[in-house]
Structures are given as structure tokens and as C-alpha cells.
Amino acid sequence: MLDDLRPGGRFPDLELSDHAGNPRRLSALVGGDPTLVHFYRGWWCPKEQRFLRNLVALQDEVEVAYTRIVSVSIDPPDLASAFRAGLGARWTFLCDPERRYVDALGLRETTDTLNDPYVPAAFVLRPDLEVHAFWNGYWYWGRPTNEELRQSFREVTRDIRPDWEVPGP
Amino acid sequence: MTWLWLELVAEVPSRAVATVPVSRVDDGSAAFLAFWSKDLDRPGRALRVDARLADGGSPATWVSWCRADAEQSYAFDDGAVGGALRQSLSRPWPEARSTLLVDWSRIAGAIAIAASVEGIADDPFARIFPRQLLRVDAGMLGFIDAPTGPGITRYGSGNPWPWDRYAGQVT
Numbered sequence: 001m002l003d004d005l006r007p008g009g010r011f012p013d014l015e016l017s018d019h020a021g022n023p024r025r026l027s028a029l030v031g032g033d034p035t036l037v038h039f040y041r042g043w044w045c046p047k048e049q050r051f052l053r054n055l056v057a058l059q060d061e062v063e064v065a066y067t068r069i070v071s072v073s074i075d076p077p078d079l080a081s082a083f084r085a086g087l088g089a090r091w092t093f094l095c096d097p098e099r100r101y102v103d104a105l106g107l108r109e110t111t112d113t114l115n116d117p118y119v120p121a122a123f124v125l126r127p128d129l130e131v132h133a134f135w136n137g138y139w140y141w142g143r144p145t146n147e148e149l150r151q152s153f154r155e156v157t158r159d160i161r162p163d164w165e166v167p168g169p
Numbered sequence: 170m171t172w173l174w175l176e177l178v179a180e181v182p183s184r185a186v187a188t189v190p191v192s193r194v195d196d197g198s199a200a201f202l203a204f205w206s207k208d209l210d211r212p213g214r215a216l217r218v219d220a221r222l223a224d225g226g227s228p229a230t231w232v233s234w235c236r237a238d239a240e241q242s243y244a245f246d247d248g249a250v251g252g253a254l255r256q257s258l259s260r261p262w263p264e265a266r267s268t269l270l271v272d273w274s275r276i277a278g279a280i281a282i283a284a285s286v287e288g289i290a291d292d293p294f295a296r297i298f299p300r301q302l303l304r305v306d307a308g309m310l311g312f313i314d315a316p317t318g319p320g321i322t323r324y325g326s327g328n329p330w331p332w333d334r335y336a337g338q339v340t
Contacts, residue, residue, distance in 0.1 A: 018315070020261060020262060020315070022314070022315075024314075028314075030317070031317065031333050031334040032335055033320075033334070035317070059319040062319055062320070063255075063318075063319040063320050063321045063322070064320075064321065064322050065320075066320065066322065066324070067320070068317040068318065068319075069317075069318065069319065070317060081261075085259070088259065089318075089319075090255060090258035090259050090318045090319035091258075091317060091318035091319045092315070092317050092318055
């Protein structure tokens with residue numbers, strides 16, 4: 001994995017199609033908010049289905065907390081769109097069926113020669129794409145729990161919101 | 170964030186910064202989508218809209234115009250509004266969508282535009298507000314990208330959703 005993907009590094013500004021086939025840039029998707037960017041193998045993986053259901057459970061909090069989620073995989077847009085709809089996810093899925101960034105990020109899962117997917121990995125990014133936290137999800141228990149994501153979002157939010165301490169009269 | 174005043178009117182109004190000819194699907198009558206600067210006092214019954222809609226350049230030829238009758242409006246935080254926002258994020262995003270606000274806290278409608286009628290056929294806001302379908306020439310209205318999601322809260326009171334950041338924030 002790229003050293004830039006470690007905490008303190010600057011995450012590359014990916015350019016990929018979203019689940020609807022529209023070109024999107026990661027920096028625009030992150031905007032000004034703490035953002036979870038995670039890589040999943042593909043719609044077919046039971047571990048990914050389980051992990052994404054955790055995120056769906058978290059999205060009712062994320063949607064009111066000025067925080068964002070971006071999911072990335074090798075699934076093409078039509079598959080990603082169907083998977084997203086089936087999950088009930090309301091965030092952006094990015095699609096890399098050409099595997100443009102698999103090697104550039106050092107995230108090729110070499111042990112899966114059938115699907116040739118991304119290694120599952122999760123990152124909480126600051127608005128300037130600095131990596132705040134990283135989880136290696138190759139083994140399922142290496143992935144962040146929703147509580148760990150809450151803690152990480154809280155840390156970034158506290159750092160970037162000048163009014164974290166309630167403004168005085 | 171920039172927003173403009175917007176209203177569907179029968180005649181070209183004065184002081185508008187942009188006026189887009191449209192026709193009503195139900196009876197074929199002509200009308201105009203008129204945009205005014207936010208620096209003006211509210212022109213008539215105009216509502217706040219994301220200014221990107223006036224930029225032009227999208228291929229949209231269909232408009233879903235959901236607008237409350239008379240001076241009716243809802244609190245933006247009303248559960249029905251939140252539900253429509255969630256549904257908007259769940260389904261395919263059209264060329265553009267914006268909520269239409271009366272002021273910093275009230276919503277009185279929403280607009281969506283698409284290149285095909287399928288793109289706006291099932292508009293979640295049509296369950297809250299009466300809807301008219303309009304036709305517009307391609308290129309007259311602008312794109313508004315889908316927000317990243319899953320956020321449904323506004324960035325600063327008075328700004329129409331889906332604008333997705335605080336003005337001046339580090340990006």
C-alpha cells in the first residue's frame with residue numbers, strides 16, 4: 001500500500017465514474033466534510049455485503065452530521081447501482097472496472113486471481129484529503145466498527161469546525 | 170453558495186437575470202421560469218433555488234415543477250421533506266434537482282429536470298406539493314450534480330439543498 005495512504009498522508013484525488021456513470025473527482029465528493037472512503041471487493045463478497053449493511057445502519061446518523069461516505073470497487077456502474085439500491089445506500093459508489101487505481105494505490109488483492117479486486121480498506125479523510133485514520137479490511141475483523149467510525153468522525157469534526165466549542169453570546 | 174429567486178410566471182418579468190421559456194404539458198400553454206438576483210427583495214411568490222440551475226448547458230427537456238398552492242409551505246425539517254430528500258438520494262439523480270425555499274426555514278416546492286420523462290416521472294416531492302410537468306429546450310437549464318450523500322441537512326440556513334458545503338470552507 002502507498003505510504004501516502006497512512007495517517008498524515010495525502011490521499012490521491014481519484015477520478016472515476018459514479019454508480020450512475022457520471023465522472024466524479026474525489027476532492028469534489030469530499031467537499032468540506034469528514035469522509036469515509038472505503039474499498040470493497042465487489043457485490044458478490046459476503047464480507048462486503050455484511051460490512052456495507054453496517055454502513056447503511058450508520059447512514060441515518062451520517063446524514064445529519066455533515067459527514068460523507070464514498071464506496072469504491074471494481075464493479076461497473078450498472079452493478080454498483082443495483083447493489084447500492086438493494087442495500088438502501090444513499091451515498092456515492094465509485095466504479096473502477098478497468099482497475100485504474102488498483103496498483104497505483106497498492107491495493108490489489110493478489111490472493112484473488114479470479115476477481116482481481118481491491119483489497120478491502122477503509123480511510124477517514126479530512127476535507128483536504130489528508131488521511132486521518134486507516135483500517136486494513138483483508139480480514140473482516142480488521143475493518144472499522146461503526147463505533148470506531150463515530151470516534152474518527154468526531155475527531156475530524158472537532159478539528160475542522162471552528163464552532164465545535166459552542167459560540168458565546 | 171449562491172442562490173437565486175425563481176418563479177414560474179405567465180409573462181416575462183422585469184429585473185429578472187434570466188428567463189427561460191417553457192410550456193405546460195397538460196394544456197400546452199406557454200410560461201417562463203424567471204430567475205432574479207438574491208439581492209432583491211422577494212419578487213412576488215418567488216422561491217430560493219440553487220443558482221447552478223440557471224447556468225444552462227444541460228440536455229434536460231423535461232421539468233418537474235412541484236410548488237405549493239398559494240402561500241402554503243412546510244418547515245424544511247418536516248419529516249415529509251426529509252423523506253423526500255432520502256428518496257431523492259436513493260434513486261437515479263436527474264440532470265438537476267433543487268429544493269425551493271421561501272426563507273431560511275420554510276420550503277414550498279422543488280424542481281427537477283431531466284433529458285427524458287422517465288428521469289422525472291416519479292418525483293418524491295410530487296407527493297408533498299402539487300406538480301406541473303413542463304417542457305423546455307435543451308441547453309436552457311444547468312446541471313446540479315448529485316450530492317455525495319447521505320447528507321440531508323443544509324449547509325447554512327436559507328440555502329437550498331443540495332448545495333453541499335459551507336461557503337468559504339477548505340476544499
